[in-house]
Amino acid sequence: xxxxxxxxxxxxxxxxxxxxxxxxxxxxxxxxxxxxxxxxxxxxxxxxxxxxxxxxxxxxxxxxxxxxxxxxxxxxxxxxxxxxxxxxxxxxxxxxxxxxxxxxxxxxxxxxxxxxxxxxxxxxxxxxxxxxxxxxxxxxxxxxxxxxxxxxxxxxxxxxxxxxxxxxxxxxxxxxxxxxxxxxxxxxxxxxxxxxxxxxxxxxxxxxxxxxxxxxxxxxxxxxxxxxxxxxxxxxxxxxxxxxxxxxxxxxxxxxxxxxxxxxxxxxxxxxxxxxxxxxxxxxxxxxxxxxxxxxxxxxxxxxxxx
Amino acid sequence: xxxxxxxxxxxxxxxxxxxxxxxxxxxxxxxxxxxxxxxxxxxxxxxxxxxxxxxxxxxxxxxxxxxxxxxxxxxxxxxxxxxxxxxxxxxxxxxxxxxxxxxxxxxxxxxxxxxxxxxxxxxxxxxxxxxxxxxxxxxxxxxxxxxxxxxxxxxxxxxxxxxxxxxxxxxxxxxxxxxxxxxxxxxxxxxxxxxxxxxxxxxxxxxxxxxxxxxxxxxxxxxxxxxxxxxxxxxxxxxxxxxxxxxxxxxxxxxxxxxxxxxxxxxxxxxxxxxxxxxxxxxxxxxxxxxxxxxxxxxxxxxxxxxxxxxxxxxxxxxxxxxxxxxxxxxxxxxxxxxxxxxxxxxxxxxxxxxxxxxxxxxxxxxxxxxxxxxxxxxxxxxxxxxxxxxxxxxxxxxxxxxxxxxxxxxxxxxxxxxx
Numbered sequence: 001x002x003x004x005x006x007x008x009x010x011x012x013x014x015x016x017x018x019x020x021x022x023x024x025x026x027x028x029x030x031x032x033x034x035x036x037x038x039x040x041x042x043x044x045x046x047x048x049x050x051x052x053x054x055x056x057x058x059x060x061x062x063x064x065x066x067x068x069x070x071x072x073x074x075x076x077x078x079x080x081x082x083x084x085x086x087x088x089x090x091x092x093x094x095x096x097x098x099x100x101x102x103x104x105x106x107x108x109x110x111x112x113x114x115x116x117x118x119x120x121x122x123x124x125x126x127x128x129x130x131x132x133x134x135x136x137x138x139x140x141x142x143x144x145x146x147x148x149x150x151x152x153x154x155x156x157x158x159x160x161x162x163x164x165x166x167x168x169x170x171x172x173x174x175x176x177x178x179x180x181x182x183x184x185x186x187x188x189x190x191x192x193x194x195x196x197x198x199x200x201x202x203x204x205x206x207x208x209x210x211x212x213x214x215x216x217x218x219x220x221x222x223x224x225x226x227x228x229x230x231x232x233x234x235x236x237x238x239x240x241x242x243x244x245x246x247x248x249x250x251x252x253x254x255x256x257x258x259x260x261x262x263x264x265x266x267x268x269x270x271x272x273x274x275x276x277x278x279x280x281x282x283x284x285x286x287x288x289x290x291x292x293x294x295x296x297x298x299x300x301x302x303x304x305x306x307x
Numbered sequence: 308x309x310x311x312x313x314x315x316x317x318x319x320x321x322x323x324x325x326x327x328x329x330x331x332x333x334x335x336x337x338x339x340x341x342x343x344x345x346x347x348x349x350x351x352x353x354x355x356x357x358x359x360x361x362x363x364x365x366x367x368x369x370x371x372x373x374x375x376x377x378x379x380x381x382x383x384x385x386x387x388x389x390x391x392x393x394x395x396x397x398x399x400x401x402x403x404x405x406x407x408x409x410x411x412x413x414x415x416x417x418x419x420x421x422x423x424x425x426x427x428x429x430x431x432x433x434x435x436x437x438x439x440x441x442x443x444x445x446x447x448x449x450x451x452x453x454x455x456x457x458x459x460x461x462x463x464x465x466x467x468x469x470x471x472x473x474x475x476x477x478x479x480x481x482x483x484x485x486x487x488x489x490x491x492x493x494x495x496x497x498x499x500x501x502x503x504x505x506x507x508x509x510x511x512x513x514x515x516x517x518x519x520x521x522x523x524x525x526x527x528x529x530x531x532x533x534x535x536x537x538x539x540x541x542x543x544x545x546x547x548x549x550x551x552x553x554x555x556x557x558x559x560x561x562x563x564x565x566x567x568x569x570x571x572x573x574x575x576x577x578x579x580x581x582x583x584x585x586x587x588x589x590x591x592x593x594x595x596x597x598x599x600x601x602x603x604x605x606x607x608x609x610x611x612x613x614x615x616x617x618x619x620x621x622x623x624x625x626x627x628x629x630x631x632x633x634x635x636x637x638x639x640x641x642x643x644x645x646x647x648x649x650x651x652x653x654x655x656x657x658x659x660x661x662x663x664x665x666x667x668x669x670x671x672x673x674x675x676x677x678x679x680x681x682x683x684x685x686x687x688x689x690x691x692x693x694x695x696x697x698x699x700x701x702x703x704x705x706x707x708x709x710x711x712x713x714x715x716x717x718x719x720x721x722x723x724x725x726x727x
Binding site: 056058059060061074144145146160161163165166168251252254255256257268271272273274275 | 375
């Protein structure tokens, strides 16, 4: 009719096209719930912890005793925190140097689909399914120097009672054993999935060229599953930063605070002692550490693995 | 016309009454008790319900360590219990400061205060206001397996001083008997040694002085000397092997199984340790003795040798609790019900003139000890609040393992106190 109507038409057509190709509607429908959930359960608690970490607060009522960065200073000067960080790094090292090679070795042995392999996979994967607290309790019986498996072994060797978990030098080694036992199955499964996607013709080609089994692994299979290894290493590192529920039933951080990780440190010195401000500060430090690792890892290793 | 209106009114009143009835539920939260005690509390609840129509009382039990961890969160939530178990002391002060408790003086029956000794009321008072009631007093004593001490040829009556005790420990070791069982993983059983020694060394005011910062606070000579004396004991390796990975519950069962000659533990362990023993029977009474924590020959300050360490345990009333809840608390704590608990030897009631109901020689002795003591110090890990208390438990375990020096131990407690 008029120029107005002509102008309006292309606009609504554009609008309809946008709706139809789904981008705008997807944003409108999917973004709000995600945004609300993310804000409620991630951003807000993070901000709250950061705020609480500036107070000396016992968790009762509202925080009022502002202490600035005093909590952070205390943490960084606390000998137990140094132990906790050291232990966390040890778990990272053990995961990368012992757990992952072990998982890879087993994956290479049983990645082919056969009935026996299925049984082995299940057996190796079982520890991962078991709840951490249950695993901790089971192992605390194993390590018990009076009645446990350790006691029987020590007895048959003619030694006196051995109490690994109450020995400051050995308790953490025992915990790392449990952690390797608990999680190697998870990494093994990642490798098995990756190994199954290695093109069979390449392996056969290598064989025909006279490659040994070791050479096939070295030059064909491992290069192919490099992205999977990068992912599993990432899980191992982030997982190591979060180790908590295996330790509490085993040693509760003892003896003499020798077996704390960053998270059990947070729990013990922050939550159970009602130093909520202090605990929040540990949480913030852990968060910053985890994000740093994630970002750098993403930048350096994941890219390289894809390339 | 009149009748339907009246009927309607009656129905309304009844409905209203019903609604009001349904609303009065009293939630009581307590650290786990043994079966006999649970039966006792259950009976009190049913009796109170019978006397007060429309009131229901529900008891909930949570294991010791879990209770301590859960309570602060519970108190902030809508599920806060009306009445909950408490160890008195600084924890009550912190809870009052946060507004979680309510003053109950005006809600108690006339003259009720007079039935409870002043020291007990003090443990539940902040600024002269009462926020709860004590139910019983406990004392930490050396439970002794007389079969084992006889076997080693030890005269229990001769153990008066710390040196006597150390000698007895050495004699037991020489006889191939584990001198002491301890639940080191929970740490608090070890803090009894440090606390008792500090009390003996520094006198009744050692803790309150330290809280005010007198004589160097928790780094005063009395606390350091306590650490030294404790380490004199631990250097003898008196505990069962692996004691630091043993929980309190396990240790108490081990003692009842005859695995060690001494167990420094509260009188409350009498029934539970039997239930935790392998046989479920524990040691027979004629094989059990209790001796008071030994005196020290040369204390830093006078007066601590007559003091006792233990608890004044009872109940706190949370801010949202109804008047009925306070009425139930008063009912639970009335002299008659307290006397009954004494008769059944469930605990040593604190109400005035109820202790004479007991036959059990151990309970009678503890009641007499507390009455005769110059000062009854509440467990330091409870008295000083969660944070400082945990630090004390930590250093006690570290001292027991020789992981730190007495000076470091005192400094760590002081640091926790400064930053509480």
